[in-house]
Amino acid sequence: MNSILVLLCSAWIYSISVIFLISANAQAGGIDFRKYTLDFLSTGVGARALGMGGAFTSVANDVSAGYWNPAGLIKITFPQIILMHDSRYNDVVSYNYGAVAVPLSKTESVALSAFVLSVNGIPNTVNAFNSITDRIDVSKVTYFGATEMALFGSYSRKVSEKFSFGANVKFIRENIGSTYGTGIGFDLGVLFLPTENLSFGGDLQNATTTIVAWTTGTTELSYPVVVIGASYKFRIGKVELLPAVDGVFNIDNMRKSSMVYAGPVSADVRAGAEVTYENVVALRAGYNEVKQFTVGAGLYLPKLEIDYSFARFAYNDALGDSHRISMTLTIGN
Numbered sequence: 001m002n003s004i005l006v007l008l009c010s011a012w013i014y015s016i017s018v019i020f021l022i023s024a025n026a027q028a029g030g031i032d033f034r035k036y037t038l039d040f041l042s043t044g045v046g047a048r049a050l051g052m053g054g055a056f057t058s059v060a061n062d063v064s065a066g067y068w069n070p071a072g073l074i075k076i077t078f079p080q081i082i083l084m085h086d087s088r089y090n091d092v093v094s095y096n097y098g099a100v101a102v103p104l105s106k107t108e109s110v111a112l113s114a115f116v117l118s119v120n121g122i123p124n125t126v127n128a129f130n131s132i133t134d135r136i137d138v139s140k141v142t143y144f145g146a147t148e149m150a151l152f153g154s155y156s157r158k159v160s161e162k163f164s165f166g167a168n169v170k171f172i173r174e175n176i177g178s179t180y181g182t183g184i185g186f187d188l189g190v191l192f193l194p195t196e197n198l199s200f201g202g203d204l205q206n207a208t209t210t211i212v213a214w215t216t217g218t219t220e221l222s223y224p225v226v227v228i229g230a231s232y233k234f235r236i237g238k239v240e241l242l243p244a245v246d247g248v249f250n251i252d253n254m255r256k257s258s259m260v261y262a263g264p265v266s267a268d269v270r271a272g273a274e275v276t277y278e279n280v281v282a283l284r285a286g287y288n289e290v291k292q293f294t295v296g297a298g299l300y301l302p303k304l305e306i307d308y309s310f311a312r313f314a315y316n317d318a319l320g321d322s323h324r325i326s327m328t329l330t331i332g333n
Contacts, residue, residue: 038172038185038210038222040117040148044068044288045084045097047307047326051296052272053286055244057229058191058201062328063101066111066154069203069229070166071191073109073156076101078332086324094118097326099152106158113152120145124177144177156189164191172212185210185222197233202226223252229270238278246270248289284309303330 046064049056056064060072063080079102086095099113121143128140149172156166165188172183186207192200205225212220231244248268260267272286272294282298288311296309305328312321 047309047324051284051309053288055246055270055272058199058231066113069189070154071189074164082328084326111154115150118147149173181212181214183212240276243273
């Protein structure tokens with residue numbers, strides 16, 4: 001396993017070198033940092049976490065930790081599989097996610113996660129304008145689709161009973177019509193458990209920036225994102241209460257869409273809570289960084305967890321509601 005660590009460190013160092021070279025030649029090569037590069041990955045995964053507003057960085061304790069905080073994968077004791085479907089904006093956008101996680105030992109775990117977002121039936125009116133009538137000729141309108149995909153490979157290791165770390169290597173593939181881009185990036189995560197019930201987590205996304213190179217000759221870079229979270233577990237009889245909060249810090253100058261900003265640095269808050277009764281039924285609520293209130297519920301069956309979350313957009317008449325359903329299967333006792 002030491003070879004895996006050496007490989008991750010080598011890839012990280014190599015990526016840093018590439019970033020320095022890109023920065024030095026950015027003006028000449030059509031290379032630029034973009035605010036919304038890889039935005040399809042910012043939505044989150046798993047109806048449990050999404051029902052809590054995405055405040056899951058310190059909570060992550062199942063297969064979905066490969067997305068939220070790879071260090072949390074160390075908490076799984078048996079192999080797990082998760083599947084999620086999300087239909088958004090009145091069924092215009094389809095988002096699907098699946099992952100599998102396997103503990104290699106009591107101190108190491110790995111996971112593989114896949115994300116696919118697709119939009120079909122986008123009208124192309126570039127060649128459909130009739131200059132004589134000053135209108136669009138419907139017969140000349142063509143249609144195309146757009147797809148964004150990502151594959152995460154995750155590794156986590158427990159250093160002690162209180163501390164663990166993890167890392168992701170992620171491969172990106174995006175296409176709009178006949179144009180496509182490919183990319184690679186890395187994430188780093190840590191998990192600290194000072195007491196049995198108190199948990200702190202940290203996730204550095206796009207640690208060396210994530211690079212996406214397009215067939216048009218343009219290369220997009222995504223800014224690093226830092227997420228720091230805390231959670232505490234209360235137990236009262238048969239009821240367990242789990243409040244959690246995350247702070248999300250960006251440097252991409254997202255002013256108007258952020259809760260707090262100072263220059264290019266912005267900060268947002270995700271907060272949520274989960275109430276579980278006898279480890280069978282759970283109710284959840286939260287508030288995320290895009291200013292949405294979320295609610296959700298979960299049912300824990302032997303080896304199978306079924307979760308649902310709901311979010312409403314401010315412009316509901318135009319965008320519709322967002323329903324997410326996920327199922328998590330544990331392969332073991």
